[in-house]
Amino acid sequence: MSRFTVLRDPATVAEATADRLVSAARGAIEERGVFRVALSGGGTPKQVYPLLLDPARRDVVDWGAVEFFWGDERAVPPDHPDSNFGVAYGMLISQLPAVRPDRVHRMPAEAPDLDAAALTYESELRLAFGARGNDPPAFDLIWLGMGPDGHTASLFPGSAGLDEGQRWVIGNWAPAQDAWRMTLTFGVLNTGREVLIVATGADKADALRRIRAGGSDLPAARVRGEGVEWIIDAAAGGSEAP
Numbered sequence: 001m002s003r004f005t006v007l008r009d010p011a012t013v014a015e016a017t018a019d020r021l022v023s024a025a026r027g028a029i030e031e032r033g034v035f036r037v038a039l040s041g042g043g044t045p046k047q048v049y050p051l052l053l054d055p056a057r058r059d060v061v062d063w064g065a066v067e068f069f070w071g072d073e074r075a076v077p078p079d080h081p082d083s084n085f086g087v088a089y090g091m092l093i094s095q096l097p098a099v100r101p102d103r104v105h106r107m108p109a110e111a112p113d114l115d116a117a118a119l120t121y122e123s124e125l126r127l128a129f130g131a132r133g134n135d136p137p138a139f140d141l142i143w144l145g146m147g148p149d150g151h152t153a154s155l156f157p158g159s160a161g162l163d164e165g166q167r168w169v170i171g172n173w174a175p176a177q178d179a180w181r182m183t184l185t186f187g188v189l190n191t192g193r194e195v196l197i198v199a200t201g202a203d204k205a206d207a208l209r210r211i212r213a214g215g216s217d218l219p220a221a222r223v224r225g226e227g228v229e230w231i232i233d234a235a236a237g238g239s240e241a242p
Helices: 010-032 044-052 084-091 114-129 202-213
Strands: 003-007 035-039 066-070 072-074 141-145 169-174 179-184 195-199 228-233
Touching: 003 010, 010 035, 010 044, 010 141, 010 195, 010 228, 044 084, 066 084, 066 114, 072 084, 114 169, 114 179, 202 228
Parallel strands: 003 228, 035 066, 035 141, 141 195, 195 228
Antiparallel strands: 072 179, 169 179
16 A cells, blocks of 8 residues: 655655655665665656765765666666766766765666667666566665656556566657657566655646546556555645645
């Protein structure tokens, strides 16, 4: 059952998201010696990353024990301004102490053969998690966003990736964007120990109303792991500020 936390505005949501990430990292490292996180794309991370560099948050995490992955990526080079990796690396990872380069797992979504690149990333997941068999890896935290159309990661309404039941990573065509993406699939998203879905803005209100009412077939509504928490602002929640 998903939990919903409604906060005042995007700035408050960003603060809460940064605090959740730090808390999840500290807990995972204390319990398992490593924190494996799948980072989000979209606009919210640009507000969150600077907050993680605040010494009060930065200095309480052993960043050498953090392993970075991504939930999805656009089909652009890593130095492109639209690259989820590029934003995270420039605004956060490159400025953190003790990050190990071998623990930064970029999605190579600019590859000419996107399907082969997705299989390569799946192999990278298997190696990083020591996975055997077909059971998807259990991330300590999967951080997701949601678009006004209800998409999450790069699983869009009407896209073929919604029906993928075997693969962990796929190339997926985004019809509304007229573009290819690389994305984790529901099999992985629904296995995360914690899943944090962050959404702000009045343009998300209709999708969130449908999701909170239950029975929605929107992609974001299909993230149904045991540890799913939504952090949304009042505008996205269709209410006045709490």
